[in-house]
Amino acid sequence: MGIRSLxxxxxxxxxxxxxxxxxxxxxxxxxxxxxxxxxxxxPAWLTKIIAEVEKFGGPGIRIQQVLCTEYDIGVGIGxxxxxxHFDKVFGLSLGxxxxxRFRRTAGKxxxxxxxxxxxxxxxxxxxxxxxxxxxxxxxVEALSYSVTFRTMTSGLTSPAMI
Numbered sequence: 001m002g003i004r005s006l007x008x009x010x011x012x013x014x015x016x017x018x019x020x021x022x023x024x025x026x027x028x029x030x031x032x033x034x035x036x037x038x039x040x041x042x043p044a045w046l047t048k049i050i051a052e053v054e055k056f057g058g059p060g061i062r063i064q065q066v067l068c069t070e071y072d073i074g075v076g077i078g079x080x081x082x083x084x085h086f087d088k089v090f091g092l093s094l095g096x097x098x099x100x101r102f103r104r105t106a107g108k109x110x111x112x113x114x115x116x117x118x119x120x121x122x123x124x125x126x127x128x129x130x131x132x133x134x135x136x137x138x139x140v141e142a143l144s145y146s147v148t149f150r151t152m153t154s155g156l157t158s159p160a161m162i
Contacts, residue, residue: 065151
């Protein structure tokens, strides 16, 4: 089992449809209702990967949300910060390499930098990279996938608590 065999759906922002295709597990943010809701349970085939991500993140890390994303040629994702319901964010890059761009305001300009996300690389966003910096992925040059693993903000374990 893997991302290619998932029932991926076009990402939706309530009023528009994105070009990337996604599948959410554990929780999913509903842009129409502007709230977190339960999604399909996290599949068993992700268990070993989640254990490695939690080990990478350090003691006390508990992944509760997974987002699998397919970026076809020419598809990217615009500038954003992950929703505040989520705490630490981990990304596993698969398929082709892509660029992970960061920016933050610096007066009337922007501070910017770019990281290369090679296939098989894992990154973590926490602290300032989650709260101050925005991130994006420019259109990819070859088919690319990412698996995003998220912990929940302290004390949040179900949509009813939000």
